Amino acid sequence: MSAPSEGTLRRVATFVAAFGIGVATYIAIADSGGGSPVCIAGGGGCETVANSTYSHLLGVNIAVFGIGGYVLLLAASLLRGDAARMVGFGVALVGFGYSVYLTYLELFKIEAICQWCVASAVLMTTLFALNAIRMVGYVGKPA
């Protein structure tokens, strides 16, 4: 089975990154008002996670870092060439790694699951897969 074309990978990554910006922006806005994101299925998991000490890094809500990451991924998916392929892969790799760590924290330290964080983790995992395929399949080749 051949790898999808680079154009297809970039188009899907653009869509997923834009969706990720929306999710991260919602979490950041909900937190900025002193509240927390609303878990659609209830259960209070979102509130517990938002109130935990892990929701902030250096005093800044981690969703703000998420917005930055998704914006970089959106830019990388819109641009051609090796620089865009490498930046896309690097940012998605770091985002995916941090998502794994946050999911671990939710399951074993905070003991609560936030649907919005899970949604972001799924989007970041998808972006990592897309950017990994793009890099392995096309890096070093003409744009």
Next chain:
Amino acid sequence: MSGKGSREARREERLRAEGESEQGERRKRLLQIGSAAAFLVVAVVLVLIVISANKTSGGDTNLEDVGLVAKQLKGIPQNGLVLGESSAKVTLYEFGDLKCPVCKGFSEEIVPNVIDSKVRDGEAKIEFKNFTIIDEESTPAGAAAIAAGAQGHGWSFIELFYRNQGSETASYVTDEFLTEIARGAGVPDIARWDKDRKSPKTVAEVESTTQEAEKLGFTGTPSFAVEGPGSNGLETLGTPGSSGALEEAIDAAS
């Protein structure tokens, strides 16, 4: 003509091969960089998880049991340092010190049963009163709880503090630690909480309840008292050794 054309063709062929080789080398180099980055990120994530897993609950700022406390108190009204319906006929008073390890034991082993059996259904409410006996850090800790109570998260603060309590003789009640507890307890306005906890009025309240405990004859923490329609005013209970004893006292006061 044919000799010259042949030379040019060979030259073009050589340049093309060199270009492809260069492209292949570049691709190989970039893939190596990507693999190294992936390896590095996997290593960093594993280190973060191992560090996080080894954190103890001894007063550090990575809070333990945030979810557990939220679950335990979910759906029960909190007003000031009172847990339970304001209309509950019986009030159980707990005089405690947030730095006291025995109070932590009560908070984890005995009080939860009373909350589930008597407070959740509205039969009784529990009011926490600061009785500072450990050291000078007990007062700012108690004041921070009162300030959290002003925003409806007093008991969340108390329970979370106990679950992240440090050693009795250690100095760990820093501004940072208290702020982490307040955040973990869900205090919505941290700036207001910070101002409230430092106000002379809040500190005076801690001192006032400590004097109240001494007047009641208590000498250690936690000490309990109960008041209800069936009690003879405020009845002191001392330090009952089981949740059953507290439940019986509540029944008697009903």
